[in-house]
Amino acid sequence: MTGLKKPLFALVMLLLIAFALAGCGNFFTDESSSSTAKFAFVANNGSGNASAYTVGNNGALANAPGSPFGAATNPNAVDADASGRFVYVANNAGGISAYTINRDTGALGAVTGSPFTPGNGYLGLAVDPAGRYLFALTTAGNLEQYTINNTSGVLTINGTAVAVASTLTNSVVEDPSGNFVFVATGAAGVVPLKIQSNGTVVAGSVQAPAPCTAANRVAITPNARFAYITDGTSVCIFSINSSTGALTAVTGGSGGSPVATSGTTPTGLAVDDRGHFLYVTNAGTSTVTAFTVASDGRLATIAGSPFATGTTPVDVNSDPSGQFLYVVNSGSGNVSMYTINTSTGVLTDRGTAGAGTTPTAIVTTP
DSSP states (O other), X not given: OOTTHHHHHHHHHHHHHHHHHHHTSSTTSOSSXXXXXXXXXXXXXXXXXXXXXXXXXXXXXXXXXXXXEEOSEEEEEEEEOTTSSEEXXXXXXXXXXXXXXXXXXXXXXXXXXXXXXXXXXXXXXXXXXXXXXXXXXXXXXXXEEEEEOTTTOOEEEOSOOEEXXXXXXXXXXXXXXXXXXXXXXXTTOEEEEXXXXXXXXXXXXXXXXXXXXXXXXXXXXXXXXXXEEEOSSOEEEEEEOTTTOOEEEOBSSTTOBSBOOSSSSEEEEEEOTTSSEEEEEETTTTEEEEEEEOTTSOEEEOTTOSEEOSSSEEEEEEOXXXXXXXXXXXXTTEEEEEEEOTTTOOEEEEEEXXXXXXXXXXXXXX
């Protein structure tokens, strides 16, 4: 082969390899948009502690060494930073409990200074997607803002608490874009709060829940375009203004608000991490209803739904990969485990894992 042909041949071969790798798509990576959960944590209101679990390859939960771990009085909510380093528990009395996560075992260790703001009681909390800030709803109806030390997990109060007038447990969420915090306030509706560059928040006007009668819980889609609320009877759908956080009801036609769940007392709700499905727990009938989520936010009930749960399901969480679903059963003191058919959203029951007394909330983390 001549000196000219050799580099030309090499160039052609490189191009062929590049095209081949491009055609293979995710040849070197997982096809999932997110990794599978490695750990799960449950706040147990009645027993005053937090259960910790490892997550198996099949989604099964197994108790982490030393679980459960002590909290303060009547834990109401739990959240974790997205990198899986820290867990925070909102206690009805006794402040915010903070823990480090042992990345090998899932065991929890108290963060220095925990619990934080022990003179206050808390109904809910949310950690921002980047793990920089924590937002906590007090029993007095104020939203407090904290910065998170990314090395130690220590919380530091950030600015002045903002009055939101909510008295609802586990009713604070942050949208996945990190732009807003939403607080469900009951009959008044939902308060959107714009997150500033320093982690403080500015409250917008209260958004009415109509056509629902109240906003008891709220969930946000991964693309931050839609919000879903439960009012104890139905589910309502809202589009989110990306600049202001204002909500506009999606009504009329097939799958518009309000949407029945074929169960009673719809309570907890969660969108899977791929944004394809919405799951709603029905505390009165001990079931979980599954919906597909259309591009305009409208809902359609999935075949076979609702699916059986334990007694009095109050919270639900999809793992980061969208393959597994977990439902917290307050009445039976356990967690129902399911695999999600990622094409249809249908749930397959995988049994239960024990929790403490009156569990109220769950979070999974990679």
